Amino acid sequence: METTLRARTLAEAISLRATEDTNRTxxxxxxxxxxxxxxxxFGEVGGRARAIAxxxxxVVAPGERALIIAPxxxxxxxAFLACQYAGVIAVPVYPPFPITSPRRIDTLRTIAADCGATVVLAGAPEQTRQALLAAAPExxxxxxVGTDATDDTGFEPVFPTGADVSFLQYTSGSTSAPKGxxxxHDALMHNQELMCHTMGYRPESSIVGWLPLFHDMGLMGLIVPAIYAGGSTVLLPxxxxxxxxxxxxxxxTRYSATITGGPNFAFELCCRRIPAAEREGLDLSSLEVVFNGxxxxxxxxxAKFAQEFGPxxxxxRTHYPCYxxxxxxxFTVxxxxxxGAVTLxxxxxxxAAGRVVRGEGHTLVSSGVVALHRELLIVDPETRTPAAEGDVGEIWIGGPDVAAGYWQNADATNETFRAETVSPRRGPFLRSGDLGAVVDGELYVVGRRKDLIIVGGRNYYPQDIEATVENASPLVRRGCTAAFASERSGGEELIVVAETRADTAGIDVAALSATLRAAITMDHSITPAEVLLVxxxxxxxxxxGKLQRRGTRAAFEAGELTLAQQSLTVGVQ
Structure with missing residues (x-):
């Protein structure tokens, strides 16, 4: 593997950047x-990271875990870079503010206990500590430890080996409890090399982003490339x-960004929420890669983003779908x-029958192609046999950047990271839990295996139904619809829960529900048992920000959903 700075770990890369690119931003x-x-x-980053380290x-030894609670x-x-210097395992967590949110506090407590954290890194440590003690006394x-240190007092960085752990990325919990x-360090560096190879991160890159830094997309797509590739990163909260x-x-526009991106909803938001007057003076011509994942x-x-911001x-051609x-x-592919984007x-x-075949009725966007060290298979998840081209199956992933497993969870690690195919026997592979198909070398992701809706022997992908609902009426909030199957006396039935816009008053709930039901029936040849507006x-x-379809289903089955009322203002601003 080639690295820009002859570095084997991120800790070495920080040190080399601080020495060789001292005065570059x-x-x-x-x-x-x-x-x-x-x-x-880079010089200031190296010095301040060393001081915090x-x-x-x-107070702690290399290998111990440090929660990073830093809005x-x-x-x-x-804080993250200091952990690399100190050989301490970084554990980025969602800042649990406001502390009146029980879910955020519960997630923080779960992660702290699971990883066995011994230290917390925070910008205002005593203030943050006092704010959290009532909700999480442990x-x-x-x-x-605060991040305001400027004096390293002669500290010598701990340079770990490639096999040592750099950080624990706790999963978002969209389908299960968070796992670490x-x-x-090897996986981190290989993944950065793959991103440089495919996306074009380099010293001349100007990277602009707003993504949450505790999440893998913000951490690996915005923070680390500045150190690994030597680009300059601009961060918005x-x-x-x-x-x-x-x-x-x-x-x-201001920083002539060459690389930026975000989830699909971000581009939707720009189209819907940036009025014409606010678009004056925008210049997006410097962009080379605009990732979407x-x-x-x-x-x-x-298409809408390209049309509205083409002027x-x-x-x-800078659209960069990825998975x-x-x-x-x-980064996988x-x-x-x-x-630009490849569509089919x-x-x-x-x-619905499990085959991606050219035709009419639906358009898929490719998430990309295999490059460099990446291995990727589509596998029948039940028989564990490789699927033929065009067949939908579970996406299995291989390569030196696959993570080592889940923190102190041998059963889940074996199930997810140690998969092997049969006929022929190959492995180990990472089971993604996502469903997809490969056509002409392009990967098309069609859904989550556990979210797949099966009614009457046919397969329905929830995100397709959700897209139909959100396109059927402007009263429905984008990215806030959940489709799932629920067990009824006659078997599995389709249930759809959709949020209405916060600024909508006096809606006819029954009429809107009927409109959405009709749209689903027309597009997918299935009539939902219930369409609930919330x-x-x-x-x-x-x-x-990912939908929790299973959490929505649990709330529905427990009768805990708050329903929108007929002809009343729905929601709050």
């Missing part, structure tokens, strides 16, 4: 999404993007750089 932070609050050179070394982007970056027993994915999406594209990629979203310099997951460190029109009935913000999601 590494990170720029826009605390309000618009104005620079802090800018750090010195504090860590005074501020600069605090998070420095955290008071941990060491609390064990990412070694996620909330500033959600509040005003134009801030993202303004930053792209982490959730189903919709061809209509790609502002956006080139559709990844924490268990493969992040991606599009051919500069070629398929027969909907054949797709207020904005009530469909369960993970901390990274």
């Amino acid at each position: 590494a990170y720029t932070f826009l605390a309000d999404g618009e104005n620079e609050s802090l800018s750090l050179t 010195s504090r860590l070394a005074a 501020d982007s600069a605090d998070f970056v420095l 955290l008071g027993a941990l060491h609390w 994915v064990v990412v070694t 996620p909330l500033t993007f959600v509040q005003r999406p134009q801030r993202w594209l303004r930053a792209v 982490a959730e189903p990629i919709r061809t209509e979203t790609l 502002h310099g956006f080139d559709p 990844g997951l924490a268990e493969s460190t992040l 991606g599009a051919v750089r500069g070629a 029109s398929v027969d909907r009935a054949q797709l 207020p904005a913000g009530t469909v369960p999601k993970t901390s990274s």
